[in-house]
Amino acid sequence: MLIDGFLDELWSTSGLSDNTLSAYRSDLRYLTLFLASHQTPLAKALKADVRAYLEWRQQAGFAKSSSARVLSALKRFYGYLLAKSLINHDPCAELKSVKVGQRLPETLSEHDVERLLAEPDTEDTLECRDQAMLELLYATGLRVTELVRLTMDQISLRQGVVRVVGKGGKERLVPMGEVAMAALARYLSHARTLLLGASQSDIVFPSSRGQMMTRQTFWHRIKLYARRANVHPELSPHTLRHAFATHLLNHGADLRVVQLLLGHSSLSTTQIYTHVAKLRLAQLHQAHHPRG
Structure with a gap:
């Protein structure tokens, strides 16, 4: 075919x-x-x-x-x-690409992120896993697909880094941060073993059936905690990735560093987050400055 x-x-x-x-x-x-x-x-x-x-x-x-x-x-x-010489002419040769306006990604405030990350109950096996995933997602800016596919040989608690295989098979090393490392260590010490049961898998975050979780399943988990935490902005699978980039820039991170951490091949892809950061700062100024 x-x-x-x-x-x-x-x-x-x-x-x-x-x-x-x-x-x-x-x-x-x-x-x-x-x-x-x-x-x-x-x-x-x-x-x-x-x-x-x-x-x-x-x-x-x-x-x-x-x-x-x-x-x-x-x-x-x-x-x-x-x-492949399967056709004699290209019907798309003279068609111009559809122009798409720049759409700013939805993101969360730092306060919203704190509430979202604090929502899972770490005494519950599934929620302990979910908290580790949320903390790692926000700490590293991974794509959800990259997160659910992580294997044990890609994480190093000793070095505090995760080795990510991104788009096009490109690898990057991303630091995890102390909070994410603590959540991950807590999860690995007990909850992961319970989730796997008798199954053998090198997946870091298996599903309740001991298999690789789908990105859609994790998205539904994120939305569950958002409802419980009363976080209202519309969420997407990339919401915490967007928050990661925006909050780094808000706190003075260099754009090229953010580009490397996100695994963007082009700086222009990362530059959209500067607009998000500026917009957020303008909103904060207007809301809190006496002459805003």
């Missing part, structure tokens, strides 16, 4: 994450269904067909950021087919 061949090559050559590959697969399947409704095979699509699909997405109310990713996937897919 054309889509499978394309994704297999992407997986082996580009280092894209599983989530991105899954999104590309979904994008191409939706295009296939759209074209089928017009009796057009995927490999026979013309520029007008692709444009009609993008216009349909716009009319259906899909976000511009989603449509930008779709067009990127289609350009790669048809470029692949052309390179």
